[in-house]
Amino acid sequence: MEVVGPRKRTTTAVAFSLGFGIGLLALPGFAWVFQDWRHLQAVISVPLVIFVAWSWYLPESPRWLVAKGKLKKARKVLLQAGVANNIEIKNVDSIIEQLRRKITEQDEA
Structure with a gap:
């Protein structure tokens, strides 16, 4: 999901x-x-x-990977998802940063 x-x-x-x-x-x-x-x-x-x-064979979710500190793998999964959906993802690093901020906000709440 x-x-x-x-x-x-x-x-x-x-x-x-x-x-x-x-x-x-x-x-x-x-x-x-x-x-x-x-x-x-x-x-x-x-x-x-x-x-x-x-x-x-299913990859871990990018959000879970970011939460566990596996940023390189999260980047790879996001890029693979883009390829699978014929979408060029140009801002992978900003997506990962957004995920990191949301996770931090939820942990603090």
Whole structure:
């Protein structure tokens, strides 16, 4: 959620939640097809296995990296995000400084 712009955060949150709801709606159908609980468990575990494997390839959020003092890695992640979205990010250092200020303000509050 931290790497999604403010205008798209609601849509992204709903998209994440939809997966859970769709899974609950699909579960009775899977239970009807796979009546042995072991087979059912294997089938419904596939998305979890895929998600866990996928999570190893996801970069840490720039905000978290800045909070932990990993500024070079945060810069790299921001630049990679720009490349992935076909956006040239010219002010990476100012973005990192803004993140650093916001984190400091939140820590002091």
